[in-house]
Amino acid sequence: MSINLDCLNINGCKNIYRNLSVSELVEVAVKRGEGVLSDKGALVVNTGKYTGRSPKDRFIVKQSSIEDKINWGEVNQPIDEDIFNKMYDKVVNYLKGKDIFVFDGFVGADKEYTLPIRTVCECAYEAMFANQLFRRPTVSELVDFEAKFNIIAAPGFKANGKEDGLNSEAFILVNFDKKIILIGGTQYSGEIKKSVFSVMNFLLPEKGVMPMHCSANIGNDGRTAIFFGLSGTGKTTLSTDPERRLIGDDEHGWSDKGVFNFEGGCYAKAIKLDKDKEKEIYNAIKFGTILENVVLHSNGKPDYDSNKYTENTRAAYPIEYIDNIEKSGMGGNPDTIIFLTADAFGVMPPIAKLSKEAAMYHFMSGYTSKVAGTERGITEPKATFSSCFGEPFMLMNPAVYAELLGEKIDKYGTDVYLVNTGWLSGGYGKGDRIKLSYTRTMVKAALEGKLKDVQYMEHPIFKISMPVECPGVPSEILNPKNTWEDKGAYDTKALELAEKFQQNFKKFKNVPESIVEAGPATKEASCV
Numbered sequence: 001m002s003i004n005l006d007c008l009n010i011n012g013c014k015n016i017y018r019n020l021s022v023s024e025l026v027e028v029a030v031k032r033g034e035g036v037l038s039d040k041g042a043l044v045v046n047t048g049k050y051t052g053r054s055p056k057d058r059f060i061v062k063q064s065s066i067e068d069k070i071n072w073g074e075v076n077q078p079i080d081e082d083i084f085n086k087m088y089d090k091v092v093n094y095l096k097g098k099d100i101f102v103f104d105g106f107v108g109a110d111k112e113y114t115l116p117i118r119t120v121c122e123c124a125y126e127a128m129f130a131n132q133l134f135r136r137p138t139v140s141e142l143v144d145f146e147a148k149f150n151i152i153a154a155p156g157f158k159a160n161g162k163e164d165g166l167n168s169e170a171f172i173l174v175n176f177d178k179k180i181i182l183i184g185g186t187q188y189s190g191e192i193k194k195s196v197f198s199v200m201n202f203l204l205p206e207k208g209v210m211p212m213h214c215s216a217n218i219g220n221d222g223r224t225a226i227f228f229g230l231s232g233t234g235k236t237t238l239s240t241d242p243e244r245r246l247i248g249d250d251e252h253g254w255s256d257k258g259v260f261n262f263e264g265g266c267y268a269k270a271i272k273l274d275k276d277k278e279k280e281i282y283n284a285i286k287f288g289t290i291l292e293n294v295v296l297h298s299n300g301k302p303d304y305d306s307n308k309y310t311e312n313t314r315a316a317y318p319i320e321y322i323d324n325i326e327k328s329g330m331g332g333n334p335d336t337i338i339f340l341t342a343d344a345f346g347v348m349p350p351i352a353k354l355s356k357e358a359a360m361y362h363f364m365s366g367y368t369s370k371v372a373g374t375e376r377g378i379t380e381p382k383a384t385f386s387s388c389f390g391e392p393f394m395l396m397n398p399a400v401y402a403e404l405l406g407e408k409i410d411k412y413g414t415d416v417y418l419v420n421t422g423w424l425s426g427g428y429g430k431g432d433r434i435k436l437s438y439t440r441t442m443v444k445a446a447l448e449g450k451l452k453d454v455q456y457m458e459h460p461i462f463k464i465s466m467p468v469e470c471p472g473v474p475s476e477i478l479n480p481k482n483t484w485e486d487k488g489a490y491d492t493k494a495l496e497l498a499e500k501f502q503q504n505f506k507k508f509k510n511v512p513e514s515i516v517e518a519g520p521a522t523k524e525a526s527c528v
Contacts, residue, residue, distance in 0.1 A: 012096035022288045025128040034125045039300035041287030050186040051310035058172040071397045083165040094157040101127035106135040109329030110260035118147035122154045129189040135264035149179045155187040197251045202395040210254040210404040213390025215239035216247040224331035228389040229340030230368045234421045240280045245326040261329035270313040273304040284321035333412040344369040344381035346427030347494040348420040351442040352464035356409045357518035359416040360402045381428045385504040417446045424483040441472040462520045
């Protein structure tokens with residue numbers, strides 16, 4: 001379908017290809033040397049220097065229309081509009097004489113909140129990525145298509161860093177007045193996805209919709225559940241449940257009508273992918289899937305255990321590649337919310353119920369831990385906090401999102417649980433990680449309402465409610481202290497982590513006392 005990009009001042013291109021089929025994009029990408037095919041037909045791409053997001057290279061153009069709404073700082077860095085304009089002119093000039101690949105589509109399954117987007121790509125595989133990750137249009141929807149936001153991705157153009165007013169050769173610049181996201185210097189496709197969802201996370205609260213970095217699914221009983229969690233906590237794994245229909249695995253909105261998926265696909269971690277434990281994801285990797293930075297054996301078979309290029313290997317595929325999905329991309333108002341954390345200190349309960357105030361506290365905290373081997377320089381567990389379980393993508397003050405969460409918990413009577421998918425018995429390097437089968441059983445019990453009326457006991461430091469029993473799970477592990485041989489060492493480590501929570505929470509200003517009090521205590525206490 002023909003198109004011109006004069007409205008974006010993009011002209012003089014060799015050819016402009018709009019909404020090519022996946023087969024066509026794969027063929028072009030292979031011919032251009034952008035990737036190779038695996039034994040199952042997936043397009044395997046190496047993104048070079050950048051194998052993950054580059055957060056220090058993402059900037060938001062500071063404009064009067066948004067200046068008092070953005071939570072400015074190290075995460076949401078401001079940039080002057082004249083710098084954006086100069087970079088835009090450079091990129092447009094760079095694209096002259098090149099083949100361009102365009103994807104027009106949508107973000108948001110609920111038509112009332114859908115954002116039409118146009119992705120203009122230097123590389124065929126990036127257009128394929130957009131096609132597989134965003135919501136695909138019908139032929140009739142393309143006839144009078146009008147984009148409300150435009151993404152221009154030119155990975156081959158490298159900035160001059162400080163000379164251009166930037167930090168490096170890579171840049172992700174968001175301009176709300178011009179409705180443009182400009183990406184250059186990085187081939188990592190996740191920048192396209194996450195910058196678009198950051199825009200949604202800014203636009204939706206003004207419509208009374210809570211944007212969420214979460215996965216969601218729905219049971220045969222029609223009950224919807226959502227899962228929050230940072231990378232490595234099991235968000236994708238636990239929400240991809242053969243007994244429940246997947247609504248989406250990463251980005252959603254929660255309106256008064258219920259939950260709706262932003263996406264049309266999944267962007268799953270592929271490192272150490274196990275065909276038995278994560279068979280839905282494993283089976284989704286076939287023709288039409290993009291594998292990023294996955295090592296191939298000589299026979300074309302992926303080596304999912306290899307971290308030769310990065311721990312952040314990825315598989316991008318349309319949600320239809322998962323067998324059990326909710327095709328509408330929508331669900332009702334959630335009955336259950338699961339906060340996931342991978343606690344490497346071994347002190348958080350495997351599952352605990354949260355009050356509304358505790359839910360708001362832990363939502364604003366967004367705790368998990370990083371362990372040795374996942375990032376350079378980390379040799380022992382490190383507490384990590386990411387507000388709203390997605391701080392890099394939340395442009396407004398975390399309190400805005402937390403208030404929306406509290407309002408919706410009140411309005412719909414949603415139960416909230418904190419689930420630890422990390423370690424017990426002394427923590428990382430000493431104890432064992434909680435069995436995935438136990439975690440699945442606990443989550444299932446929560447979703448089926450089997451933990452509503454059981455007996456609970458309050459953790460004296462974290463002040464969250466631990467069930468005394470859970471069907472199918474050994475009772476002794478439900479209180480993490482029971483798994484430690486040295487009970488005094490448990491107390492010390494629990495108080496150490498509680499102190500990290502409190503120190504982190506000090507950055508939030510003017511938070512209601514009821515929420516602050518719902519957080520952990522750091523004074524000496526007799527642990528249960």
